[in-house]
Amino acid sequence: MTDSRNLPTIDSLSGADREIVETGLKRGATRREVMTWLMASGATIAAAGSIVSSAKTALAATPKKGGKLKFASDLHGPSDTLDPGLNTSTIDYSRGRSVYNSLTQINDDLSTRPELAEEYSANPDNTEWTFKLRKGVKFHDGSNFTADDVIYTMSRHYGEKSTSKAKSLVADVKEWKKVDSHTVKAIMKGPNADLPVILGTPHFKIIKDGTTEFQKANGTGPYKMTEFNPGVRSICVRNEHYWRDGGNVDLIEVTAITDPVARLSALLSGDIDLMQGLNPKAIKKVESTPGVGIWSVASGAYFGICAMTNTSPGNNRDFVLALQHIQRRKKIVKSILKGQGTVGNDHPINIAYGADHCSELAQRTHDLDKAKFHLKKSGITSAELNVAEVAPGMTDICLLAQREAGKIGLDLKIKKVPNDGYWGAVWMKTPLNVVTWNMRPTANVMMNLAFAPDAPWNDTLWKNERLGKLLVESRGVKDAAKRHEMYCEMQKIISVGSDDHPPSGMVIPAHRNYVDAKSDKVEGIGRMPLGSLGGYEWPEFAWRTDV
Amino acid sequence: MQRMVIQRILIGLVTLWVVSVLVFIMTSLLPGDVASIVLGQAATPETLAAYRAANGLDQPLIFQYFGWLANMVTGDLGVSKAGGAKIYDLIAGRLGNTMFLAGLVALISVPLSVALGLLAAMYPGTWIDRSLTFGTLALISVPDFFIATFAVLILAVQLGWLPAIASVAPENTFWQMARGIAMPLIVLVIVVAAQMIRMTRAGILNVMNSPYIEMAILKGVRRKRIILRHAFFNTIGPIVNVIALNLAYLVSGVVIVETIFAYPGLAKLMIDGVQTRDLPLVQACAMIFCGTYVVLIIMADVAAILANPRLRNPK
Structure with missing residues (x-):
């Protein structure tokens, strides 16, 4: 298990220590006992937990068959759907992964x-x-x-x-x-x-030719759905005629527990085995409880504050610069996200996108002098930001910005709005609002969705023809150096702009990891960074150690 | 009395209709429609138009309303505009769950609270009365989400006696079912009983000041007999009304308890419906809730009349 925060694994122990841990586990020592040994020799709880988990993974790498798995997502309701084209939430994607193939x-x-x-x-x-x-x-x-x-x-x-x-x-x-x-x-x-x-x-996901009704799922996937009750639960049993060796547990029950505290309680008391969406505030609790652990995968998902470019104050380049310079990016990652994230640089492509990330671009930092200078130049003294908790931590990020804004003489009013109806009525409609984007499979797709001049979801209604041209051209480029150069230019256009073309108006202070939690008895969860619990890929590969 | 019941039923039907119009208008006034909420962040003008056309949302609201009303009268609840499931299928299971829980809570809390209320009224000022008064006041003041979360923390997480979520799956055994439903049951009994105990006690003590009770006291009747024979029957009117309101609350208003225990009931379904602006679903739930209130209150009134000779045999 390689944790995004670089917690030690079994491989980081010396030969002798390693043998003690492995032998202990083989002889049936409990997780708690081994952790006690490690902590006695100076390891922290998190480090000891990480070492034991990784040792267990290494010891038991062959999946076992059998058992039941219960997964609780964060949202569900009558709009749950088995129509892949309309899939919306983690619960839909997880069900889709169980019954269909791509x-x-x-x-x-x-x-x-x-x-x-x-x-x-x-x-x-x-x-x-x-x-x-x-x-x-x-x-x-x-x-x-x-x-x-x-x-x-x-x-x-x-x-x-x-x-x-x-x-x-x-x-x-x-x-x-x-x-x-x-x-x-x-x-x-x-x-x-x-x-x-x-x-x-x-x-x-591939569906059967002619399917128009989605109350039942007819796929080729590792599980067959035997019960689908939108907003309540679904039951899948292993497809015995699956075309490859997959689907390790006998039965998967998928439900959602909307209340985050209740969801966590259910995991802690063993009523569920996997949970989606762990609130950063609960990370410590999970890490200190034996038998459960967090599953955190660094991703390109991001928080954004959108300053619409077609209206005041977002059409004022200096105002946006002031807003960008008051962001305490490191503090957001450390305190609000509890370390489960990476700092943002006001463009969407972070290190999770690998080679397409532009590491040459200077990191924007917290600089109140610069912010004050730009605010003064803009002549703006107050603004109203519409905030919905579109992802855990969004409101706190805005409240932190409000406090910093006060220090440079900007009266940043925070207007809290409800989540339901947010995307239709507030986002892209009010001068200052917030957004969150999940990570997309490529940097090109991400920028094409949210920044291309003709993109329907261009958060700030920003038009930059040069970016649009680069997005199309770069898709055909095979030379790695040339490609990187083009991607770097795109990130620079979005974040910094050029003398005659203003930047996008997006403030992107941080990228968040996908942080979920699981029972130690469940293994086989991947680390694909496009969504919760390894990009929703777990249904085919997860298995239980206790069967 | 027959006339009164028929009259009440007719008024109830009018109430249902008015509620359906109000709910329809209110839900339509909320920002966004079901298409924009289902497609969410991924909506484009073309996909919105396609979604609206495919689900009949492009018709004027007034047609949508009368279309719904015509189907409703024939017993067809329609399909969810958000997920395409039949509303009947969405509601049937949850209505059963809600009625099951509400029924059990009523079965325990009604006799319990009437008995405790009588006990407190029988010995006013004694330690029994004082501790009951203190206990019920304390419980009324504590919000239900607090009691629920606290119960989960102690009974599920710390002690591990009961499951944290109330699963009522059809494949569960009786024992699993009983364990699963225990926690919401305890919390709801606590929440509704407190109010009913207070009302029973207050109702009886109120009647105790009437001249005919004074007469009974002067006759030398024992206090226990006065309360059970004379006062109680005259208090049934207000008590059954409080019971009816509490039962209606158990059917429609326990959304917080349903959420905390992930119990699939009707109240949460309606909230989901409102959040997705799924009009047929919201309407169906509203009709059930409103109908429950109407029926329970008619029953309470009938019970009050039956218990009161003066109303039973009007001059």
Whole structure:
């Protein structure tokens, strides 16, 4: 287990210590006993816990079959859906991962591996992708998986009647073509090297040709759904005819416990095995309780304060600079996120995006003198910020900004608004508001969604044609150095701007990890950074150590 | 009396209709509609239009309302605009859960609180009365989420006696069911009993000042007999009304307890419906809640009449 905060693992112990821990565990010493030994030799609780967990993982790497697994997400309701195109929340994605498959599967490092597509490749200029489909795969109703199912699934993501939430991700696919019964082709409008990773995201799960009703799920996945009760729970049992060795537990129950304290209590008392969304304030409690642990994965998900560029005060470049310089980025990560995050640099691409992150760009820091200078230049003395708790910590970040704003003479009023209806009525509609974005599979997708000049979700209605051009051009670039240079320029345009083009108006003080919690009896949770509990990939791979 | 009951039922139906109009207007006034909430951050003008067209949300509100009303009268509750599930399926299981919990709570709390209220009234000023008064006042003042969270902390997390969440799955055994429902049951009994005990005690002591009680005292009747034979029957009117209101609360108002114990009941369903602006769902829940109030209050009035000879045989 490599924790994002670099907690020690079993590998970091010396040979002799390592043997003591491993032998102890093999002989059946409890977690608490081993932790006591380690703490006696000076390790902290967190470090000792991390060492024991990693040792256990190393000892028991072969998944066991059997047992039941109960997962509680944070939100559910009558709008829970098994329609992949309308999937919204962790609970939908987790159910989708249990019953369906994608064409491709995303690895922890955001590369892809084959899933229902056995092989996939592009023509030399990345304008045509060919997917060879796996043969002998059956849907839960017994029918065969063929190219028609892929064509039908993909057809739901474009066209006038499409309600797909991922429509924009595949907007540059001109057409899906069936070549033969087990080969399909995607003809692109322009070069795009990222199509396989996009198709690995939850909305592109493959459904049976002709499916229009989603009260039952007919997929090819490792589990069959036997009960679906929106807003209450779902039950899945292992698909004995699954096409590969997957699906370790016999039964998965998926529910949600809306109240964060109740959800945590349920985990602590053993009523659930996995929980989504651990409030940063509860991290300490989980780490100090034997039998449970946190599961934190560094990601590019971010908090943002949006200063709309089409109106005052966001159209004033100095005001935005003042707002950016009052952010206490390190303190936000340390105190509000309890270390489970990374500082932001007012653009969306952090280190979680790997090579596409621009480390050359200077980090913006807390600088009240600069902030005061820019505020004075802007001539603005008060502003109103609309805040909903769109992700845990958002309100605290804004309250911290309010306090800092007071120090430079800016009266930043915080108007708290409810979460429901926020995206329709407040976001992108009021001059100053907040946003959160989950991490996207590539830097290009992320910037294309929220910053491209024609993006429907351009948070600040900011238009920069140069960025739009770079986004399209960079998709076809294969030379790594050239690509990095282009991505760096894009991040600079968003964060700093140029003399004649103002930056985006986004204040991005921090990126948050996905922080969840699990029982120590559950292993096999991955670290794919695109969503909770390893990018919702756990249903196929999780297994119990106590069966 | 028959006339009164029929009259009440007719008024009840009018109330239901007025409530349905009000709920419809109020929910429509909230910012955003079901399409913009379901599509959330990912909404675009095209997908919004497509979603509205696919779910009949592009019609004028007035048509949507009368369409709903026409279906409702024929017993068709429609489908959820947010997830596509049949409203009947969403409600049926939860209505059962809510009634099961409310019924059990009533079964325990009503006899318990009437008995304790009588006990307190029988011996006013004694330590029994004082401790009951103190206890009930303290419990009325503590909000239910506090009692619930506290109970979870002690009984589930610390002692591990009861599960932290109240699961009532069909495959559960009787014992699992009993353990699962124990905690919300305890919390709700505490919450509703306190108020009913106070009302019973106050009602009886109020009647104790009437001239006919004085007469009974002068006749030399024992206090216990005065209360059980003379005072109690004359207090039934106000007591059953308090009981009715508490029972209606158990059906419609226990959203906090449902949330804390993740108990799938109706109150939480309605909140979910309001949050997603899912009009047919909100309407269906509102009708059930309003109907419950109407029925319980009619029953309370009938009980009050039956218990009171002067109302039973009007001149």
